[in-house]
Amino acid sequence: MDNLQATSEALQNINLFCLMLGGILLLTGFITKKFPPKKINMVYGFRTTRSMKNQANWDFAQRRAPRGMLRAGWLVLAFSLSGLVFPSSRGFQTITGLILMTIIFIIMVRRTENALKQFENSAHEK
Numbered sequence: 427m428d429n430l431q432a433t434s435e436a437l438q439n440i441n442l443f444c445l446m447l448g449g450i451l452l453l454t455g456f457i458t459k460k461f462p463p464k465k466i467n468m469v470y471g472f473r474t475t476r477s478m479k480n481q482a483n484w485d486f487a488q489r490r491a492p493r494g495m496l497r498a499g500w501l502v503l504a505f506s507l508s509g510l511v512f513p514s515s516r517g518f519q520t521i522t523g524l525i526l527m528t529i530i531f532i533i534m535v536r537r538t539e540n541a542l543k544q545f546e547n548s549a550h551e552k
Contacts, residue, residue, distance in 0.1 A: 444506030444523055451499030459492035474535070476542050486545045487538060494534040501530055 463471035466484045472491035477483050505526055 441506045441519065441523075444502050444527070447527065448499045448501075448503035448506060451495050451502060453499075455492045455495030455499055458488065458495065462488040462492070472538060474539060474542075476539060476546070479546075482549060483542060483546060487542050490541050491538045494538050498530045498534045502527060 458471065463484075466478050466481065467473075471477075471484070472487045474487070477487035505523065
């Protein structure tokens with residue numbers, strides 16, 4: 427029970443959470459860039475309705491998405507480090523951290539989806 431309580435207290439610190447999330451995004455981005463999934467699957471890769479529509483879309487999305495993950499990871503890490511340099515109240519850090527991470531995720535997915543839509547449109551024009 428002490429480990430669970432210690433973990434709960436640690437996760438309350440948004441800077442630690444951001445460091446972990448940024449690290450996970452960077453690791454996922456590097457792995458996906460180095461070892462992109464070759465075939466459409468339900469386990470690994472950038473999986474949206476549009477990316478899973480056909481193999482060409484899938485391949486494009488798997489090349490494009492890791493860039494967004496890497497950028498998002500660096501942004502989240504920068505935010506967490508700024509929280510260490512410029513400390514503020516825990517409530518303010520938590521709210522701004524959650525808002526910022528949500529915005530970063532939305533932008534990351536949206537940019538990949540928009541690029542995929544353009545790719546799809548250009549493929550239809552040929």
